[in-house]
Amino acid sequence: EVQLVESGGGLVQPGGSLRLSCAASGFTFSSYSMNWVRQAPGKGLEWVSYISSSSSTIYYADSVKGRFTISRDNAKNSLYLQMNSLRDEDTAVYYCARGSGILGYWGQGTLVTVSS
Amino acid sequence: EIVLTQSPATLSLSPGERATLSCRASQSVSSYLAWYQQKPGQAPRLLIYDASNRATGIPARFSGSGSGTDFTLTISSLEPEDFAVYYCQQRSNWPNTFGQGTKLEIK
Numbered sequence: 013e014v015q016l017v018e019s020g021g022g023l024v025q026p027g028g029s030l031r032l033s034c035a036a037s038g039f040t041f042s043s044y045s046m047n048w049v050r051q052a053p054g055k056g057l058e059w060v061s062y063i064s065s066s067s068s069t070i071y072y073a074d075s076v077k078g079r080f081t082i083s084r085d086n087a088k089n090s091l092y093l094q095m096n097s098l099r100d101e102d103t104a105v106y107y108c109a110r111g112s113g114i115l116g117y118w119g120q121g122t123l124v125t126v127s128s
Numbered sequence: 129e130i131v132l133t134q135s136p137a138t139l140s141l142s143p144g145e146r147a148t149l150s151c152r153a154s155q156s157v158s159s160y161l162a163w164y165q166q167k168p169g170q171a172p173r174l175l176i177y178d179a180s181n182r183a184t185g186i187p188a189r190f191s192g193s194g195s196g197t198d199f200t201l202t203i204s205s206l207e208p209e210d211f212a213v214y215y216c217q218q219r220s221n222w223p224n225t226f227g228q229g230t231k232l233e234i235k
Binding site for chain 1: 170217
């Protein structure tokens with residue numbers, strides 16, 4: 013069974029940093045592209061970042077470019093999102109999702125709250 | 129960036145009725161469009177990919193159609209568990225983008 017479990021969310025002050033993790037199991041992690049997608053409270057879905065299976069291709073939404081860094085460790089079956097210079101508008105549930113455009117599996121999400 | 133516009137924002141129907149949800153793209157996405165269902169407190173679930181292909185385990189009452197800029201998600205006969213928010217998403221161009229969602233509510 014495919015499982016994606018996010019962790020690392022929490023309360024952080026504006027300008028602060030946070031690192032999210034996504035632990036994958038039930039499939040060959042190194043064979044799949046991965047994504048981060050977020051959802052602000054009461055709002056819709058926003059794609060944040062993509063990383064290919066070998067980390068050779070990476071994309072970011074303009075809203076996070078230069079502040080967020082996606083990475084993965086295929087030996088540890090883990091996906092990461094390093095978030096720096098956090099803003100109020102980064103407050104959201106962050107989901108990791110498997111796939112290259114077609115997001116077939118999602119984790120349950122981790123809440124990031126940016127507030128002073 | 130490709131903008132996806134979903135309509136209506138809210139759709140009020142009764143169980144057993146047919147639901148038709150629309151997604152329009154600001155430029156052609158070919159057939160690279162997916163639909164997701166999201167219930168409160170849950171992660172989104174993939175329903176349809178590449179415009180008309182049902183994902184694994186999705187009931188046959190869900191169908192997708194369209195190409196280019198205009199797409200439709202149809203639920204042929206609503207079940208109580210179908211009342212949720214539905215999002216379309218394009219993978220034709222980066223950044224991949226989502227529509228703003230259609231809330232399907234019980235009338």
